[in-house]
Amino acid sequence: MKSYLIIFHLVLALFGFIFIEHHLDTPGRAEADRESLMSDGSGIAARIAAVGQINSAQAQSKSTTTQVASTSEAVVDGQKVYQSACIACHGAGVAGAPMVGNVGAWADRIAAGNEIMYANAIKGFVGSSGVMPGKGGNPTLSDAEVKAAVDHMVSKSQ
Numbered sequence: 012m013k014s015y016l017i018i019f020h021l022v023l024a025l026f027g028f029i030f031i032e033h034h035l036d037t038p039g040r041a042e043a044d045r046e047s048l049m050s051d052g053s054g055i056a057a058r059i060a061a062v063g064q065i066n067s068a069q070a071q072s073k074s075t076t077t078q079v080a081s082t083s084e085a086v087v088d089g090q091k092v093y094q095s096a097c098i099a100c101h102g103a104g105v106a107g108a109p110m111v112g113n114v115g116a117w118a119d120r121i122a123a124g125n126e127i128m129y130a131n132a133i134k135g136f137v138g139s140s141g142v143m144p145g146k147g148g149n150p151t152l153s154d155a156e157v158k159a160a161v162d163h164m165v166s167k168s169q
Contacts, residue, residue: 089163092156096149101164107141116169132157
């Protein structure tokens with residue numbers, strides 16, 4: 012019985028020491044904690060920082076809008092789109108999708124022409140060999156991104 016009381020008192024003393032040490036206000040600790048929260052990437056400042064900006068410019072010429080749109084289409088990286096959206100099916104042959112690099116599976120599709128492949132990839136296609144959901148099931152992709160991904164897959168499958 013005495014050994015249990017000794018163990019209990021030791022545990023109680025250890026708990027008290029840890030509790031007091033944790034809550035002990037050492038000089039400058041509060042300021043250091045506040046500074047670390049406000050300065051580093053994991054602090055409050057990073058969590059409450061603005062995520063984007065609102066463009067409140069009312070007057071934009073049509074030519075500027077057209078120029079921006081054509082520039083963004085030119086910079087689309089088909090490989091990145093393929094890696095983020097298409098590889099799930101075209102990497103493993105899911106639902107009859109032709110695997111990238113399989114020349115035989117792509118031969119008839121390439122022979123049909125790019126416009127048909129683009130239309131099937133954008134709008135979707137159901138055939139005897141499988142199913143292609145519109146935009147690969149990702150409606151947030153633009154037509155230019157889908158076309159770039161098709162071009163990338165075709166270039167790797169010829």
